[in-house]
Amino acid sequence: MSQDSLLANADIARYVRTATSDVFSTMLGLELEPLPDRVDNDAPRISDGVLAFVGLAGPWTGAGVILCSAAFACHICGQFLMTEFQSVNEEVLDSMGELANMIIGNFKTMAEEHLGPLGLSIPTVIYGRNFTSRSVGRTDWIVIPFACGGEQMEIRVCIAPSKGQQGHPSSQSASMLA
Amino acid sequence: MDVLIVDDSAAIRKILRRVLQQAEIPLGNVYEAGDGAEAVESLKKQKVHLILSDINMPNMDGLQFLSTIKRHDEWRNVPVVMITTEGSQAKVLEAVQLGAVGYVRKPFTADQIKEKLAGVL
Numbered sequence: 001m002s003q004d005s006l007l008a009n010a011d012i013a014r015y016v017r018t019a020t021s022d023v024f025s026t027m028l029g030l031e032l033e034p035l036p037d038r039v040d041n042d043a044p045r046i047s048d049g050v051l052a053f054v055g056l057a058g059p060w061t062g063a064g065v066i067l068c069s070a071a072f073a074c075h076i077c078g079q080f081l082m083t084e085f086q087s088v089n090e091e092v093l094d095s096m097g098e099l100a101n102m103i104i105g106n107f108k109t110m111a112e113e114h115l116g117p118l119g120l121s122i123p124t125v126i127y128g129r130n131f132t133s134r135s136v137g138r139t140d141w142i143v144i145p146f147a148c149g150g151e152q153m154e155i156r157v158c159i160a161p162s163k164g165q166q167g168h169p170s171s172q173s174a175s176m177l178a
Numbered sequence: 179m180d181v182l183i184v185d186d187s188a189a190i191r192k193i194l195r196r197v198l199q200q201a202e203i204p205l206g207n208v209y210e211a212g213d214g215a216e217a218v219e220s221l222k223k224q225k226v227h228l229i230l231s232d233i234n235m236p237n238m239d240g241l242q243f244l245s246t247i248k249r250h251d252e253w254r255n256v257p258v259v260m261i262t263t264e265g266s267q268a269k270v271l272e273a274v275q276l277g278a279v280g281y282v283r284k285p286f287t288a289d290q291i292k293e294k295l296a297g298v299l
């Protein structure tokens with residue numbers, strides 16, 4: 001795989017914005033305002049709210065995460081299912097998992113043009129208060145925030161070459177993605 | 179017309195059920211399964227005339243499910259439409275080669291599903 005075919009952070013952010021806006025406008029009837037993206041060298045951290053994770057696997061591995069408040073999760077899942085939710089319940093958690101699946105799944109399709117075939121894990125959704133999370137490893141996370149109706153949501157993506165990929169040791173991933 | 183919806187997301191099953199109720203088809207029973215293995219068990223209990231199936235699912239994924247029913251005399255002629263986030267050409271081709279009659283990418287609109295059903299039925 002040549003250096004030209006690899007994904008730059010700007011490409012990742014652009015693909016995530018496209019996928020997220022597409023999912024929100026098509027299935028939720030909501031328009032998002034994209035905010036400036038940034039790079040974090042740690043896994044998602046949050047004091048409370050909803051996190052929906054989807055793993056990416058193949059020659060490159062990583063994950064995509066949706067991160068938002070419980071109130072915003074209820075709002076967007078209400079739009080998704082045309083139902084009003086006052087609190088996070090099974091339906092909200094399931095919907096957040098599916099939204100993560102669609103957003104990261106569509107990002108995956110675009111990324112595959114650069115990185116080759118990738119697999120997608122079954123989504124995992126976490127809801128709670130005062131918890132922290134981190135991933136093992138030193139991969140950078142590209143953070144793509146959005147604003148919508150006074151609330152903010154983040155999509156975070158990390159992706160790096162799998163161990164054993166010729167010419168792509170994990171230690172090079174940060175500079176390749178930068 | 180009896181329909182089986184196969185998707186590990188209860189939210190998507192609920193949305194598809196609503197789209198089917200709005201579509202101009204003579205809808206009978208709508209059955210749901212959370213993965214391919216559950217769907218096979220469902221088919222053993224009742225006949226259906228159409229299957230809408232996701233691909234990425236635990237236990238038995240949509241392509242394994244498609245392959246399974248196409249090897250079964252009683253089920254092989256039931257039209258199957260894949261509704262999935264999987265957008266790679268390889269997956270689409272594999273689904274078509276296994277016998278899927280339609281392929282709809284998530285995210286979808288109700289109209290896209292209705293148009294696909296109109297073309298298939």
